[in-house]
Amino acid sequence: MRLGLYQGVLEVKQFLRSREQVVFTLAFPVIMIIVFGSIFKGDIGPDVKFTQYFVTGMIGTGLMTAGFQSLAIQIPTERDRGVLKRFLGTPMPKWVYFAGKVLMVAFIAVLETVVLLTVATLFFGIDLPGTGAKWLTFLWVSALGITACTLCGVAFSSVARTGRSAPAVVTPVALVLQFISGVFFVFTSLPSWMQTVAGLFPLKWLCQGLRSVFLPESFGAQEPGGSFDLPMVAIVLGVWCVLALVLCLTTFKWTTKRDG
Amino acid sequence: MEPAIRVRGLRKTYQSNVAVDGVDLDVARGEVFALLGPNGAGKTTTVEILEGYRKRDAGEVSVLGEDPAHRSVRDRVGIVLQGTGEFDELTVGEVVQHFSRFYPKADDPGAVIERVGLAEKARARTHTLSGGQKRRLDVALGIIGRPELLFLDEPTTGFDPEARREFWQLIRDLQTGGTTIVLTTHYLEEAETLADRVGVIAHGRLLAVDTPARLGDRESAEATVSWGTGEKITTATPTQVIRELAETYGEIPGLTVSRPTLEDVYLKMIGHDA
Numbered sequence: 001m002r003l004g005l006y007q008g009v010l011e012v013k014q015f016l017r018s019r020e021q022v023v024f025t026l027a028f029p030v031i032m033i034i035v036f037g038s039i040f041k042g043d044i045g046p047d048v049k050f051t052q053y054f055v056t057g058m059i060g061t062g063l064m065t066a067g068f069q070s071l072a073i074q075i076p077t078e079r080d081r082g083v084l085k086r087f088l089g090t091p092m093p094k095w096v097y098f099a100g101k102v103l104m105v106a107f108i109a110v111l112e113t114v115v116l117l118t119v120a121t122l123f124f125g126i127d128l129p130g131t132g133a134k135w136l137t138f139l140w141v142s143a144l145g146i147t148a149c150t151l152c153g154v155a156f157s158s159v160a161r162t163g164r165s166a167p168a169v170v171t172p173v174a175l176v177l178q179f180i181s182g183v184f185f186v187f188t189s190l191p192s193w194m195q196t197v198a199g200l201f202p203l204k205w206l207c208q209g210l211r212s213v214f215l216p217e218s219f220g221a222q223e224p225g226g227s228f229d230l231p232m233v234a235i236v237l238g239v240w241c242v243l244a245l246v247l248c249l250t251t252f253k254w255t256t257k258r259d260g
Numbered sequence: 261m262e263p264a265i266r267v268r269g270l271r272k273t274y275q276s277n278v279a280v281d282g283v284d285l286d287v288a289r290g291e292v293f294a295l296l297g298p299n300g301a302g303k304t305t306t307v308e309i310l311e312g313y314r315k316r317d318a319g320e321v322s323v324l325g326e327d328p329a330h331r332s333v334r335d336r337v338g339i340v341l342q343g344t345g346e347f348d349e350l351t352v353g354e355v356v357q358h359f360s361r362f363y364p365k366a367d368d369p370g371a372v373i374e375r376v377g378l379a380e381k382a383r384a385r386t387h388t389l390s391g392g393q394k395r396r397l398d399v400a401l402g403i404i405g406r407p408e409l410l411f412l413d414e415p416t417t418g419f420d421p422e423a424r425r426e427f428w429q430l431i432r433d434l435q436t437g438g439t440t441i442v443l444t445t446h447y448l449e450e451a452e453t454l455a456d457r458v459g460v461i462a463h464g465r466l467l468a469v470d471t472p473a474r475l476g477d478r479e480s481a482e483a484t485v486s487w488g489t490g491e492k493i494t495t496a497t498p499t500q501v502i503r504e505l506a507e508t509y510g511e512i513p514g515l516t517v518s519r520p521t522l523e524d525v526y527l528k529m530i531g532h533d534a
Contacts (some may be wrong), residue, residue, distance in 0.1 A: 005359060010350065010358055015347035017385075081345030086401070089311065089339040092332070092362040255313065 003096045015104055025065070025108060029058040031118045036184070037124045044186050044221050050259055053162030056210035057115055057183035058120075064143060064174060064203055067149025071101060072156040072170040073200045074106025081156045098154065105150050109144045113142070122224040125215070133163065134213050139210035144237045151244035159249045178205045188222055202240045209233040262325050264289050264440040265310060270319035272305050273440050279305040283319075289408075292431065292441045294455035298530055303444055309338050310442070311411055319320045324409055337363055338407030340398045346385035349445070350399035352378055354388060354398050361478050363405030375433075377426060382533045403434065410434065412443040416450060428453055449524040456465075458522075462530045476525035479527070487515045527529040 015021060033055060040050040078084055089099055120126040129135050156173075160166035178184065180194045182191040187195065198204040212220065212228035220227045265287035272280040280302045289295045291306055297303040297417045308314045309321060312328035326333040347355050356373055360366035375526050376396040381389060386397060395415065397517045402410055412431075431454055431470040435441060445451055451458050451510050452472040486492035487509075495501050505512050520528075 006361055010347075010354070011366060013354070014347060014349045078345060082341065083345035083347070085313070086345065087343060088313070089334070089341065090359060090362045091334040091364075191483070 001133065003092065004099030005103070007096045007100030010109075011100040011104035012107050015108065025070075026112055026115050028065070029062045030119050031062075033058050033116065033120055033124065034216065039122075042230065046081055047172060048215055048219055050118070051173040051235060052214060053186060053211070054091065054184075055116070055120045055124075056214045057128050057178075057207055058116055059142070059210055060145065060181075060207040061178055061183050062112045062116060063146045063206065064149050066112060067105050067146050067154040068081050068156065069109070069170055069174045070148060071153030072160070073163075073166040074103075075154065075157035076160040076166040078156075078162035079253065079256055096134075101154070102150060105153075109142070109146050118123070129213050134223045137209070141206065141213065141230075141233060141237075144234065144241070145206035145209070148206075148237045148240040148244065151241055151248060152202070154252065155244045155247035158247075158253050177201055177224070180204075182207055186222075188224055199224075199236075202237055203235045205236040209237075261289055263287060263323070264291070264324060265293075265442065266320070266322040267306075268320040270309065270321060272302075272309065272314065272316045278464050279379065280309070280316075283461070283464070285459065285465050285466060285469070287440060287442060289440055290435065290438055291456045292435050292443070294451035294458045295442065295444045296526060297444075297460055297461035298453055301462045301530075303369060303461050306415065306461065307442065307444060313336070322505070335345050335405065336408045338402035338405060338410040340410070340412045340415055341522050342417070345424060346386040346389075346397070349385060351385055352397055352400075353382040355397065356404055359401050360404050365406050366404055369404065370474060372400050372404050372410050375403075376430065391418045392420065395419070396427075399430070403439075405454035409442070410438045412441065414445055415443060415446065416445070424450070448521070448526055460526060460529050464507055465526045467529050471524050475522065476489075476520075476529055477512060478520055478522070478525050481525075483522050484518050485516075486518075487512050489514070 033051070036054050037051040040054070044050050044053055054099075075084075079244075084097070088094075103187075117126070117128065121128060129138055156170065160169040173238055180190065180198040181187070181201065182190065182198070183203070187198075187204070187207070190198070195204075208223060208228060209230060211223075212230060223229065225232070263286045267283055267285040270280050270283040270285075271278070283306060284304075295303055295307065299332065305314060305325055309316050310323055310328055312323075312331070312333070315329060321328060323333055324336050328337075335340075350358075352373060353369065356369040360369050360372075370382070373379055374401050378393060378396050378400065381393060386394065387398065395418070399412075399415065402412070418425050419427060428450070431441060431443075441454075442452070452505050455472055457469060458472055458475055460467045460475070468475060470476075482494050482496050483498040484492055484494050485505075487505060502512070502515070502517070505515075
């Protein structure tokens with residue numbers, strides 16, 4: 001257990017010391033909310049400002065970036081540079097490597113969400129959840145969502161064959177998911193086929209779960225199913241966790257093709 | 261005591277390409293063994309099977325009495341690979357300290373850093389190190405677990421002559437401490453200086469294993485006597501030749517007597533004429 005913790009500290013240290021990474025990871029959602037919050041000032045429902053909606057999308061995106069995008073790019077890069085091979089040559093138990101990544105992702109996700117909510121509350125008058133029950137929902141939806149994203153990120157890390165091609169492989173997937181999952185636009189305003197496709201992937205459900213926390217109960221009626229449908233959110237995210245975990249266990253590569 | 265490494269009938273095939281074709285090898289405890297061979301000869305495949313990175317198709321392999329495919333032997337083995345990634349944003353001290361936690365009988369990180377000559381760089385981020393310094397860090401990570409057996413894959417590539425000599429001293433110190441060392445290298449001089457025995461591998465087969473002095477019948481090979489401006493004779497009886505030359509010249513100008521170098525023997529073995 002201690003090894004996993006040390007590995008996490010090591011990963012967080014590496015993250016915090018690469019300044020560009022820190023700045024971009026933390027600043028991106030904030031910039032997005034400033035841009036979108038300034039463009040769309042209208043209401044999307046009775047007493048629901050667009051920014052209140054948009055902030056849930058940004059939290060979801062932040063979790064996906066921290067879990068899915070960063071790992072699906074970082075792991076192939078480390079594989080290419082032989083970092084994984086080096087660890088494999090030591091007695092380090094394999095799970096320690098993943099524990100380190102999970103702790104790093106958790107650290108970034110919490111930091112990013114706190115920064116985002118602070119900015120949103122101070123400058124855009126976002127209402128934070130008012131009840132303990134809502135905070136609890138916030139907690140489990142985020143935790144389950146980030147778990148699914150992290151596992152998907154690790155699973156997807158085997159797709160890119162080189163570290164250099166990883167961003168090109170991963171970024172479009174992340175971007176398309178953001179557009180079709182109701183991150184930037186109100187989900188129900190999207191064409192229905194797009195909604196159907198998005199419904200297969202975790203980001204849509206993650207955002208929907210987050211909306212149940214930040215938007216009034218009445219807004220649930222505007223969701224595609226007529227409610228926020230939290231049980232379904234839990235099921236879909238849970239299924240993705242299991243699916244991705246199986247993929248991780250069966251397809252994860254420690255060495256490059258070149259290494260045989 | 262069982263040998264450090266015992267290999268019998270090792271085979272490895274990639275698709276239709278036979279990379280290792282029936283290699284037998286023993287490396288004794290405390291020995292420095294150098295594996296030589298051109299690129300693509302099966303050298304890396306053989307070593308990586310011993311290191312546990314690759315699976316063999318056939319044959320018996322025992323490393324410190326265990327099958328290297330099982331991770332349990334890692335506690336007692338150190339591996340220094342080529343081109344393994346650094347941890348750019350961490351300091352030398354942090355990286356060595358971190359790796360020390362993986363091993364049950366790890367050495368003191370500070371002492372190991374000192375030993376590889378990086379004491380002054382202990383607090384430097386690894387991305388600020390020079391190529392040679394990074395290589396020393398690799399070695400530090402390879403020996404932090406006090407390995408009984410150390411693999412070194414082309415350890416001094418890119419070193420300047422002085423750094424290479426310092427590195428050789430480090431290897432000798434490790435050997436004195438009882439560590440068995442298996443190294444691959446393209447520098448024949450390095451093999452000759454460090455190794456108790458060398459093995460030459462080509463086309464997936466081990467062509468010869470012997471001490472550097474005896475490899476390819478080097479010690480009994482004909483000597484080349486040269487003198488003057490480029491005149492030379494290859495002979496089995498150099499003393500006789502010199503005596504005759506001395507009668508002619510008195511003091512023989514530019515006299516040298518040479519036997520084939522390890523490089524000559526090696527190149528001949530792998531099918532090039534020197």
